[in-house]
Amino acid sequence: MSAPTDKPPSSCKVMLSKNVANHLLTEVHEGLKTLEKPPHLVGLLANNDPAALTYAQMTQKTCEENGFKYSMRQVSRDDIEQAILNANTDNNVDGIIVYYPIFGTRQDQYLQQIVDVTKDVEGLSHRYIFNMYQNIRFLDGEAKRQKSILPCTPLANIKILEYLNIYNTILPYGNRLFGHTICVVNRSEVVGRPLAALLANDGACVYSVDITGVQKFTRGEGLQKKTHEIVDLEGKTLKDVVPLCDVVITGVPSDKYKFDTSLLREGAVCVNFSSEKNFPYEVRDKASLFVPSIGKVTIVVLLRNLLRLIQNKRMDDVKPAEATERPGTLEASS
Numbered sequence: 182m183s184a185p186t187d188k189p190p191s192s193c194k195v196m197l198s199k200n201v202a203n204h205l206l207t208e209v210h211e212g213l214k215t216l217e218k219p220p221h222l223v224g225l226l227a228n229n230d231p232a233a234l235t236y237a238q239m240t241q242k243t244c245e246e247n248g249f250k251y252s253m254r255q256v257s258r259d260d261i262e263q264a265i266l267n268a269n270t271d272n273n274v275d276g277i278i279v280y281y282p283i284f285g286t287r288q289d290q291y292l293q294q295i296v297d298v299t300k301d302v303e304g305l306s307h308r309y310i311f312n313m314y315q316n317i318r319f320l321d322g323e324a325k326r327q328k329s330i331l332p333c334t335p336l337a338n339i340k341i342l343e344y345l346n347i348y349n350t351i352l353p354y355g356n357r358l359f360g361h362t363i364c365v366v367n368r369s370e371v372v373g374r375p376l377a378a379l380l381a382n383d384g385a386c387v388y389s390v391d392i393t394g395v396q397k398f399t400r401g402e403g404l405q406k407k408t409h410e411i412v413d414l415e416g417k418t419l420k421d422v423v424p425l426c427d428v429v430i431t432g433v434p435s436d437k438y439k440f441d442t443s444l445l446r447e448g449a450v451c452v453n454f455s456s457e458k459n460f461p462y463e464v465r466d467k468a469s470l471f472v473p474s475i476g477k478v479t480i481v482v483l484l485r486n487l488l489r490l491i492q493n494k495r496m497d498d499v500k501p502a503e504a505t506e507r508p509g510t511l512e513a514s515s
């Protein structure tokens with residue numbers, strides 16, 4: 182009966198990721214001011230994935246517009262290992278990003294582990310992944326001067342939720358998602374699973390949905406645990422958990438997939454990180470806030486991670502000087 186023109190205007194606010202990206206860029210510009218020369222990021226492209234090429238080009242453009250140096254190195258699969266080792270030892274390279282998938286097998290995980298940990302802008306090294314899952318936020322223990330590196334796309338999702346004020350800044354750092362129930366549709370090792378863990382570590386109840394089933398990530402009743410625990414919800418599906426959620430995040434890599442918006446709670450916040458449009462247009466009838474894509478934020482987070490690597494390295498460099506200034510420090514800490 183009702184023609185589209187009869188419909189009241191939607192109350193949904195569509196938030197474009199460039200707003201969040203620009204907000205984060207101001208922080209990046211502050212960091213840049215403290216450096217003598219532009220940070221140099223090397224992108225190693227060894228596949229024919231058009232999404233990887235687009236992402237690499239978007240990264241190059243953002244680097245060049247914001248005072249970073251970016252070099253794209255296209256190599257064959259056979260040469261990727263040596264290309265990583267060369268970038269590791271090149272003093273003119275501050276950060277390395279290798280675009281995946283390359284082999285699409287465990288060889289890709291091997292390549293992730295040979296990138297020098299001090300140049301790993303994507304936080305894929307074992308040490309960073311361990312810290313993330315264990316909710317260890319610093320590399321230098323109680324000194325708390327060197328922050329661990331978090332993977333870019335999961336962290337971009339978090340920066341978006343912060344910008345949308347889903348994080349409650351009245352609560353202590355680390356508990357700021359307490360009371361929120363979040364659904365993440367994708368449990369890949371590079372995005373969905375780390376994202377669910379990070380959100381749960383910040384206090385949320387997270388339903389992680391993949392084609393293999395649903396898992397619940399929490400820090401236990403009353404956030405009693407230091408890090409998250411995971412339970413399999415046997416027999417449960419997306420339909421059971423979405424109505425409980427005030428935030429829904431999707432990352433399904435298929436143009437055929439469309440999220441069933443009839444499941445959404447009125448006023449839910451919806452974010453899509455897939456390069457495909459996972460939400461149909463009608464999401465605007467249910468959601469209070471909708472973020473259709475997040476690529477621009479991911480790239481700024483990448484630059485922020487690069488600055489963090491440089492800052493961490495600088496602190497490593499000043500350590501010996503400090504130790505001589507304060508005799509006894511070394512003995513006391515050994």
Ligand SMILES: NC(=O)C1=CN([C@@H]2O[C@H](COP(=O)(O)OP(=O)(O)OC[C@H]3O[C@@H](n4cnc5c(N)ncnc54)[C@H](O)[C@@H]3O)[C@@H](O)[C@H]2O)C=CC1
Nearest residue numbers: 334367368369372390391392432434454455456475476479
């Ligand atoms: N915006 C950004 O910054 C980034 C976006 N992406 C995009 O995000 C998407 C996902 O990337 P990856 O996680 O690396 O892909 P992936 O292919 O490694 O993982 C996709 C996951 O989604 C699951 N899945 C597929 N269909 C599903 C369904 N109907 N319901 C629930 N789960 C389903 C798969 O089983 C798999 O675990 C891609 O479109 C990719 O281009 C990836 C990295 C960064």
Ligand SMILES: Nc1nc(=O)c2c([nH]1)NC[C@@H]1CN(c3ccc(C(=O)N[C@@H](CCC(=O)O)C(=O)O)cc3)C=[N+]21
Nearest residue numbers: 232233236279280281282303334455456474475476477
């Ligand atoms: N080591 C590694 N890290 C990655 O993060 C990685 C990778 N390899 N391999 C390739 C995929 C793909 N990927 C995308 C990033 C942003 C958008 C994206 O969403 N871009 C635009 C839209 C792009 C367009 O205009 O089509 C946006 O959000 O506005 C898509 C895809 C990262 N990837």
